[in-house]
Amino acid sequence: VPLPEKATHQQTRAFNAQLVLRTIYDRPAISRADVARLTGLTRTSVSALVAELLDSGLVQEVGRGQSTGGKAPILLRVVPDARHVVGLDLGGGSFTGAIVDLRGRIVRSAERPLRADDGRQPLELVFSLVDELVGAAQRPVLGIGIGTPGLIDSETGTVRWAVNLDWSELPLGDLIAERTGLPVHVANDSHAAALAEYTFGSEPSPDNLVVVMIGRGIGAGIVLNGQLFSGDAFGAGEIGHTTVVEAGEPCRCGSVGCLETVASVRAIVDRLRHLAPRHPGSILARDPDGIDETRAVQAFLAGDPLADDVVLEAARQVGRALAALVGALNVRRIVVVGAATAFGDRWLEAARHETRERSLPLLGRDTEVVFGRSRDDVVVLGASALLMTRELGLSLVR
Numbered sequence: 262v263p264l265p266e267k268a269t270h271q272q273t274r275a276f277n278a279q280l281v282l283r284t285i286y287d288r289p290a291i292s293r294a295d296v297a298r299l300t301g302l303t304r305t306s307v308s309a310l311v312a313e314l315l316d317s318g319l320v321q322e323v324g325r326g327q328s329t330g331g332k333a334p335i336l337l338r339v340v341p342d343a344r345h346v347v348g349l350d351l352g353g354g355s356f357t358g359a360i361v362d363l364r365g366r367i368v369r370s371a372e373r374p375l376r377a378d379d380g381r382q383p384l385e386l387v388f389s390l391v392d393e394l395v396g397a398a399q400r401p402v403l404g405i406g407i408g409t410p411g412l413i414d415s416e417t418g419t420v421r422w423a424v425n426l427d428w429s430e431l432p433l434g435d436l437i438a439e440r441t442g443l444p445v446h447v448a449n450d451s452h453a454a455a456l457a458e459y460t461f462g463s464e465p466s467p468d469n470l471v472v473v474m475i476g477r478g479i480g481a482g483i484v485l486n487g488q489l490f491s492g493d494a495f496g497a498g499e500i501g502h503t504t505v506v507e508a509g510e511p512c513r514c515g516s517v518g519c520l521e522t523v524a525s526v527r528a529i530v531d532r533l534r535h536l537a538p539r540h541p542g543s544i545l546a547r548d549p550d551g552i553d554e555t556r557a558v559q560a561f562l563a564g565d566p567l568a569d570d571v572v573l574e575a576a577r578q579v580g581r582a583l584a585a586l587v588g589a590l591n592v593r594r595i596v597v598v599g600a601a602t603a604f605g606d607r608w609l610e611a612a613r614h615e616t617r618e619r620s621l622p623l624l625g626r627d628t629e630v631v632f633g634r635s636r637d638d639v640v641v642l643g644a645s646a647l648l649m650t651r652e653l654g655l656s657l658v659r
């Protein structure tokens with residue numbers, strides 16, 4: 262966050278404190294003199310700000326560095342366990358969450374299965390997950406970061422519309438802040454995943470990156486010039502509800518033939534259940550009603566012809582959507598995360614091939630479509646990264 266032009270003394274001090282903390286955080290260990298040199302602040306200011314950081318426990322002194330003639334300088338580092346962050350992922354078939362330290366290490370995880378027949382409202386499940394994690398934290402909790410599907414106003418923490426959870430204009434951030442007394446930041450789950458991949462993915466991170474999350478739903482997070490791009494109404498990357506089949510299957514959003522209805526993992530399972538009885542040669546024909554994500558993946562990996570047809574067609578549909586993104590953004594690196602990654606290399610190759618086939622050759626040729634590095638915990642880490650950026654001005658670095 263840049264400093265306003267007519268900053269008050271307090272704003273300047275807070276800005277400088279974040280600058281000093283970030284400078285220490287970004288390095289394994291550093292002296293006060295080097296912090297002053299790198300930030301352009303005076304040694305006196307740096308000493309005063311470091312004293313506060315030492316008092317707060319965020320920073321500690323860790324021995325002495327190399328002498329450059331005089332006495333060897335005392336080195337400083339950020340204490341990874343000084344604060345903990347709670348990160349939540351409300352996107353899957355279960356709500357998951359974790360306590361995460363300041364280096365993105367997961368200290369403890371928790372989960373609440375989301376069952377339609379449970380009778381409990383999804384919001385109560387979120388509360389119970391938050392209560393468990395905040396209650397279990399062994400360190401002061403800095404705040405709670407949440408990644409959730411749907412259109413999220415991440416400035417106010419309001420869920421504008423989340424079709425899978427039947428939430429509309431829900432002030433999720435405020436509700437949890439009131440309950441816990443902690444700062445809460447909420448973002449779309451694909452956007453959170455993009456933050457995590459940008460932070461922890463390949464090194465060095467490219468300036469531009471598209472992260473496509475394919476699980477029960479489909480969405481993308483777009484990083485342009487090193488910044489998450491939210492769009493005019495926080496809906497950037499909502500590719501899952503673009504129509505791809507005329508007069509197709511009804512979608513949860515009220516429309517028909519959306520990308521989600523043909524290419525999400527849920528759509529693959531539904532389609533296999535529907536087709537299996539008519540394909541006696543398929544290993545899935547024995548128990549069509551018992552087909553779930555795990556069995557769909559097993560059948561595909563075993564080379565079952567029915568699973569092949571359905572899964573590879575889903576991958577090609579994803580590739581067509583990616584080609585549209587390549588044409589619109591010319592981003593060279595596209596990272597796929599979420600449950601669909603379980604389908605492995607043949608799924609990826611089909612999506613990649615279709616992306617290139619349907620793009621301008623010169624652009625498609627240079628586009629790489631790859632699986633993300635972090636998989637299950639990508640949204641939890643992204644939500645934690647968001648919280649740390651907003652609360653401490655730190656870009657989470659492991």
Ligand SMILES: [Zn+2]
Nearest residue numbers: 502512514519
């Ligand atoms: Zn839809």
